[in-house]
Amino acid sequence: MPGNSFGTLFTVTTFGESHGPAIGCVVDGCPPGLALTAADLQVELDRRKPGQSRHTTQRREPDEVEILSGVFEGVTTGTPIGLLIRNVDQRSKDYGKIKDQFRPGHADYTYLQKYGLRDYRGGGRSSARETATRVAAGAIARKYLRERLGVEIRAWLAQLGPIRAQRLDWDEIPNNPFFCPDAEAAERMAAYMDALRKEGDSIGARISVVASNVPVGLGEPVFDRLDADIAKALMSINAVKGVEIGDGFAVVEQKGTEHGDEMTPAGFLSNHAGGILGGISSGQDITASIAIKPTSSIRLPRRSVDIHGEPCEVITTGRHDPCVGIRAVPIVEAMLALVLMDHALRQRAQNADVRSGTPVIPAKIPA
Amino acid sequence: MPGNSFGTLFTVTTFGESHGPAIGCVVDGCPPGLALTAADLQVELDRRKPGQSRHTTQRREPDEVEILSGVFEGVTTGTPIGLLIRNVDQRSKDYGKIKDQFRPGHADYTYLQKYGLRDYRGGGRSSARETATRVAAGAIARKYLRERLGVEIRAWLAQLGPIRAQRLDWDEIPNNPFFCPDAEAAERMAAYMDALRKEGDSIGARISVVASNVPVGLGEPVFDRLDADIAKALMSINAVKGVEIGDGFAVVEQKGTEHGDEMTPAGFLSNHAGGILGGISSGQDITASIAIKPTSSIRLPRRSVDIHGEPCEVITTGRHDPCVGIRAVPIVEAMLALVLMDHALRQRAQNADVRSGTPVIPAKIPA
Amino acid sequence: MPGNSFGTLFTVTTFGESHGPAIGCVVDGCPPGLALTAADLQVELDRRKPGQSRHTTQRREPDEVEILSGVFEGVTTGTPIGLLIRNVDQRSKDYGKIKDQFRPGHADYTYLQKYGLRDYRGGGRSSARETATRVAAGAIARKYLRERLGVEIRAWLAQLGPIRAQRLDWDEIPNNPFFCPDAEAAERMAAYMDALRKEGDSIGARISVVASNVPVGLGEPVFDRLDADIAKALMSINAVKGVEIGDGFAVVEQKGTEHGDEMTPAGFLSNHAGGILGGISSGQDITASIAIKPTSSIRLPRRSVDIHGEPCEVITTGRHDPCVGIRAVPIVEAMLALVLMDHALRQRAQNADVRSGTPVIPAKIPA
């Protein structure tokens, strides 16, 4: 398979460029009988949509999704679900001036060298605009996981540049434009972002995600481990430079007595592993974090090279997110949903009739 | 594909358990005409082999590899290469006592719940013994990459618990049992490990890796990005809990002006990106780091549950590595080689005749 | 991968039902730099289009295709090509009456048992309408094969019920509504079809196809042999019940001295093998034939069962092709193009730099 498909049994194939006629995807392998309407997808797309606060790009895309197939009389039929989102607000002229330049930190140079040509309008295929289709596809997976297995997936902005969320208040997340679970931190983030915008610079971020009620047994050792597939899914999001499962890089300094999660019949006593042991879900919360680099498109001048190999100065004046991490929160949820959905089907394929005889250990000891 | 194959065009399928008759793999898709002997694989296997110092498990496995197919008159034929390594030193009785217990931090519980049964001898399939086959397969990829493309891949132990390598001296790496590029740090590591072994505990580690001379253009957006596939490859190694590309988690606090690597005709001015832009190699060094958790098998007693759901105490007395990170160094190199090899073939498939007309930017400005 | 994708490196993923809003596909893996417009696809779609003579269904579908992505400034970019065809002439009421019945020979019963529900409008996903997207995707492959490798693919109706084409006149094929290379046979087919339509019955057909100038070396033993992939491709077309390569079933009674194609430096002396030896193209013409069953939708009453398990009588009055074989000709060409294109890329991936040193044997000795 070329690179635009994700998943073995619940497979998403996306297409589309930032400034082409449309973006979209095909979701193949969805079990039949799932109630599904465009509204189910729209609610997730609206969370990712640009232009919702002064802190994200001012491009105005309605991101209205149309279901083209695979749903009949309100439920999925088991056949491929075609999804279409027309591009509307394409100010391509913004990009005319950088058509012959390689923007530092962008894919301009690598796309040109790989393919010999590139769609320079808004980054073409390399634009994060493509992730809208992931969010739409992920919404299907998420709905199935929630309704059939009780799985809940929630991501949040854990850190924006130097500012960290100090508390995890689920109810706060939708209340601020940062998906930040800490109202006080969100206020400081707003001030930080205002200053940054004035400056013309951009900033990195950390997003965390947790999936609860994941059944024990998902994941296919040895290569398609659940954590390996999550790492790939999250690293495939634009601008991501690091992925952690459970305690992540903190394990480097941990001892075995500290890290290994002890078990009792009443529940696991800790969750340093992040809900995955030997590449297989343990039934505990699956926890992960990612690092997102600062937006490469900034107003400040940068040294670069043009397509003729000559030196040039790049100043990016198009509409951009000064922190791409913010709008990545729904994308992270979507990608994790796609991985879990795929592995739920893979697990059912091989092990549908397995009964271990051993009681399931609760995710944690009830408080 | 079930979970035991890796790669799209250069595909490795592994099999075998820690205490079964043998482990092995099939490498499919290797280009023909590559000179190859068992000795080419053995040299890499010997680097990973257990029992080479007092700091790794005392299990004595010769790890002698036999090439069963795909090589004729000293060169690869383009047909699948079957590799076989017989298990020799299986002291299965070591494991009898934990046959009914779930070792904390291990895959015992998750394998049982997934499959309904498990090979408890030495962790069965979940044992890191399986990675010997990856090293053998990776040696083929590595040889091709080196001989045909000039790619060099080198990993090292960057940190063991609290002790960090402070310098990167390539020549030092093979001189100490830790693959540590800093002789002085290696000495402190030895003392640390001696104390740890006495204690009965284990410790985490960080490994770093760099691939040089990687051609520009490898990686398939949007899902099979080069960094996404590297993330999956490295996270699929036993005990890995985090993966970073380039600056990794440091990007969270970076600004765009700091992170974006500027370019001049004479070369890139920095490499925060770790050699990958938009999921495609830029020709700069590919740099990555991983976090490896402390070994779960420790002599100190741990609370757990048995297969009947009853509480129990687990003490692991088999032969184990107190720091699995040490022997993971050759495995990291092997997995990175497999990813690069696969993407080199994928790139050639789609873009063999592409000529961009734009000069290649040197990896860095010569000093 | 679920079942709606075809190809390893040049991958087509289709979606859409007979009476839904639209059908379409994503073509991933196309090399960049191929000149491509909607008109290039439309010309092939128009050949398959219904309602072009009294011998095919009177459904009027313009089958107008829109390119949604992957093409920029008139050439392919190497990113996925999204294609969309809106459904226009959906007379769903035609199907109301058979909504609760299983039409004999159709997929009604099997879809319901597989998925628990079905889109009964025009067969939903099981309708041959889906093949329009294959023709569009195949047109891209065909253009590449022709322009870059000189490959020509041509199919024809070799037999319609009892009437066989007796001569292969390439120029005649587009001159009659049957894609029949024998003008005289085509006239008899017209008379036969008129009588059949009156009768309310349907008839089977045989289609043959030849691909010329195929380079030697395509095909991946042992499972993805070129002939095996052609067999799958052709058998995946609706209503196909048999596939032959080269002499096909005639080989059952052939002796080795008769079948084995002798070679001379001036060329192969015969082509019983159909251009494939050991699963790899030999450079000779690739020849194949398929058998297409008579349309299952007929006006004559048939015994069947309804969704409650009760006996019923089925009379199909919708608009149908009395011989689905006729319009299958462009589909056969498209599927063969997809297979050859995929294998051309696979061959390049593994063996781009192979030089055998042995001269290529011409396909045949020039007359």
Add this chain to the structure above:
Amino acid sequence: MPGNSFGTLFTVTTFGESHGPAIGCVVDGCPPGLALTAADLQVELDRRKPGQSRHTTQRREPDEVEILSGVFEGVTTGTPIGLLIRNVDQRSKDYGKIKDQFRPGHADYTYLQKYGLRDYRGGGRSSARETATRVAAGAIARKYLRERLGVEIRAWLAQLGPIRAQRLDWDEIPNNPFFCPDAEAAERMAAYMDALRKEGDSIGARISVVASNVPVGLGEPVFDRLDADIAKALMSINAVKGVEIGDGFAVVEQKGTEHGDEMTPAGFLSNHAGGILGGISSGQDITASIAIKPTSSIRLPRRSVDIHGEPCEVITTGRHDPCVGIRAVPIVEAMLALVLMDHALRQRAQNADVRSGTPVIPAKIPA
């Protein structure tokens, strides 16, 4: 995936050449808990084994299979099953003389042009010896299908050259060296083969196969239709030139009233479709036939070309089957088992919890 793997969820990857050290395969995705010993595989291998009558090659291979992994305490564990068969009777010198020649009808020429070199010993990878590993893998699938789903798969030699089996007596099949279900025809086959051997020529054959008790619902439209995957599986067997499902090529002359299988609550009234409708199993017997070409290795002299492009005469004196069709019977069963097994798992993945509410129609009305 390169070409040596078969199956999406129950995946077989084979390796090995005719005269290398060993052949073998990895079976990945097998559900856990299936009782399995080497003897279960050996019984099928023994049916395919060479040298069992004067009518097949006199090469003596014990074809003794060793299970290297994936089975613990007599049952499958859900991890990959490694299988190994050592080559024993390699008389490579037989092949020395044809090392520089291309045998007509063989893969010699195409392998050399594809890979630039070839293992000329006994055809190397292109030898039908490779199919022994398919038989071993197929035996696992077959055992699962039989024990868990009640599926029975039986193939037979339906025609050898001009001699057709006139009756289908299951008990007779193991009684003669031809797997022929008609004792009288088998006698004539023996005489025919004796004459043929004297003559130095070879002959083609037809094999038929039926799978009974296949559950309704297997098959993934639109490309991975059950019939399409069967066509690929059977066409991937060495020397196969044609595949038919159900009535096969006879449908060309059938009318819709004749072909479409009518249904009643008591059962299907006929089975022209061969148990597959719309690419999905109907619950009726799955029936298929293949055409196998005459062995290309014959004693009679043939015109050919050598590796320098010079004309030459080829006489093959190694040990060969004058009719490769005979020993293909167990291979056909194995390949059909692999397809059904894979699709049983795929069906369970997507539709495990589907309940249609419609009663299953019996395969046929009880006599």
